[in-house]
Amino acid sequence: MAAAKAPLARVQALRAELERHNYLYYVLDQPLASDAEYDRLLRELQQLESDHPELASPDSPTQRVGATPLPQFEPFAHRTPMLSLSNAFSEEEVSAFDRRVREGVELDTIEYLAEPKFDGLAISLVYEQGRFTRGATRGDGYTGEDVTPNLRTVKSIPLRLRGKAPPQLLEVRGEVLMYRRDFDALNARQRANEEKEFVNPRNAAAGSLRQLDSRITASRALRFYVYAAGAIEGAAAPATHSALEDWLQQLGLPVCPERKVVRGLQGLLDYYRQLGERRAALAYQIDGVVYKVNSVAAQQRLGFVARAPRFAIAHKFPAEEANTEVLAIEVQVGRTGALTPVARLAPVFVGGVTVTNATLHNEDELRRKDVRIGDTVVVRRAGDVIPEVVTVLKDLRPRNAAEFSMPATCPVCGSAVLRLPDEAVARCSGGLICPAQRKQALLHFASRRAMDIEGLGEKLVDQLVDNDIVKTAADLYRMGFVALAGLERMAQKSAQNVLDAIERSKSTTLARFIYALGIRNVGEATAKELARYFGSLDRLMQADAEMLQLVPDIGPVVALSIAQFCAEAHNREVIEQMRACGVHWQEGPPGAAANAARLAGKVFVLTGTLPGMSREQAKELIEAQGGKVAGSVSGKTDYVVAGAEAGSKLAKAEQLGVTVLDEAGLLQLLEGL
DNA sequence: GATCCTCGAGTTCT
């Protein structure tokens, strides 16, 4: 046998042959050898490598079977950051994008590269001297997780680049994903092994790549497609994006065959439509298409806004829709007594999750859509999150389906239901007599932005109210360990945790406390304004409706809500009881001004995920310096702080020419640079 | 009186 004489030569020949098969199969999509043939070559190589350990190499095809488990993933700093893309949801937004590009580069018609937007996981691979050395997840765009051993098992990722003179350093970006058929097979296997099934290919790919044991990753059929490059050293970067992708393909990296060079807005929209029609027939899931200005010189001229390039945009497909049946229409009672009809649906898989409920908002909405029990309805996830009933398929309506009407009495407490003439919502008139309203009021009181009592959730509140242990918020501070520990799912340990959380909440701020009271029309922003203006609870309680209207943003309606709340003897009593139990905060002089602060009067809008801080933290930092954080972008917005996956707010900001900051920019501003 | 902006409130699922 030849191997006995020259094992090195045979090993090299086998590796080259196996690599060629991989390249043909994954990059050119033209398999030559049968699976059996491939396996035979692989086994021969494995045998040789185990007989001659000195010939082993980390980039041998045999290394794709996985390595010993890691204790944890190490952070990995990307050499060049992995940016996110702005999104477009309509032709108008794409048209605006094309217009901005044309103005930016001063050309009448722009050449673009269009390609699918994969629904997978973005990753970065590093090749040094043509060898795959490290790979990492996107993370926050600057730092990801090193998942090199897992990526080695992905067969469409070449362990060595093709060609005689690969670049010294090449950083490439692409997507790891799972084909639909592989996903189906994986779930069948999971089912057979009585293990948890994955909800969609994207989750399956993500779960597989984030395995500490790369042998598990090796058993999952993951694919990889490259679509961009980061750092390149030792080779000339091509002048267009399409040439770059062609070059990457020549180096042996799989590039999406659907990519296409198109011209002008019409070219973009045609591509979008054509790919949309073939979407269901593709082997993998996509959630839109990506357009990139093809000329690299033009890309450089356009530059970046915050963390997204100005030369590229993702054009998303409309939210996925599905049909299902309305099993029942139930009525929920909210904190203010608002009755909300909710459709209970036969479980249906739409937009990546199983949906069983959808709000019908109010009586008018319900009437407009005319939803009835037994109807077949079209459901979609609005903004890809909250399920909504789009329309009713009236042809499929059962003959006897009755029109739904709001109950005349509260389904929880039986009090009369009132609907004010010019209001859209119907309300239970029971007030705090109604257990549903009492429960919601307590949940609001305990919520994170109010008193922040951890562990006081829905289940516990249900029991506390149903067993008459707690009637008002003050009772929370007076209930004992014994009452609590007797409840279901409340062993001593968790009872103590809840009591500790309640104890901690006694030390709070005036603004939080006012918000926690749940006064109608008084939310977080108004509570902060009231706390600032009055400085003390007593001054607030004594103010009449007229005085209250002197507070900015408070008009007659809100003023009346507050005055009525404060006049109610029951409310005053509960507040007194809480203070007697030790609930306290720092009070200040009336009208404490924030005007000395640097950011006084500046309005910020936060969007996307910031790498180094939560939205809450960012908000606190801004407010600490007198700035205001608003929910939506308008002409009055001074700054938009954009993180990863920023959506429509970023687009709006660009449209209005509002200054966009990333996290670093925000921190600089906060430090007064 | 009309219009624009914000805020409040309700909601889903993992």
Add this chain to the structure above:
DNA sequence: CTCGAGGATC
């Protein structure tokens, strides 16, 4: 996220 409605502004 979205709707409805309160408040500010012209």
